[in-house]
Amino acid sequence: MSVKSGILEQAKAASKKGPPPVHLWNPDYCGEMDMRIARDGTWFHEGTPIGRAPLVKLFASILKLEEGRYYLVTPVEKLGIQVEDAPFIAVDFQIENQGPDQRITFTTNVGDEVTAGPDNPLRMNPDPGGAPYVMVRRGLEARVDRKSFYRLVEVGTTQAHEGEDWFGLMSGGVFFPVARASDLAG
16 A cells, blocks of 8 residues: 555545544654645645545645644654645635624635634734735644635724734634734825
8 A cells, every 4th residue: 555545545534533633643754745735725746736625625634734844644644745835725704793792704725614713813924915814723824815805804993902003803802913003094
């Protein structure tokens, strides 16, 4: 059995029991796999896009971040993969209870749903024109896509944060600053 088919079979078996507990798995490193997640969220294997959404979702369920590196892990194997930006893309969101008690729940390109809040913070990339990111699970982030970011801007508010007025978003009882209000005036 090849390493590739072995990890696939183990991932299928683990997924039948619910979300795999990858945070508990610490297998030996087995090498690199020719797999890459492009900036747009497309998963590639040996240079070819993986077109089957259920297969991408399965691989996403066994993705782990350790010391700045991404791996596909099972209880017995750990294979390094390349990620160009964030492993997931937040492709949509819904808002509940608009106002100070609002909750923003994002949906990713692999079907995860996550509500921004204390356990799943929203952060801005500090680079000029940087995108927002939301924590999905255990260090794995989703970059918020452009259309969703424009929609988020429409529901943002300005409030004091660290002694300055900031434009940002409320979700799960937390204010997430996006930009200084003074930087937006003009």
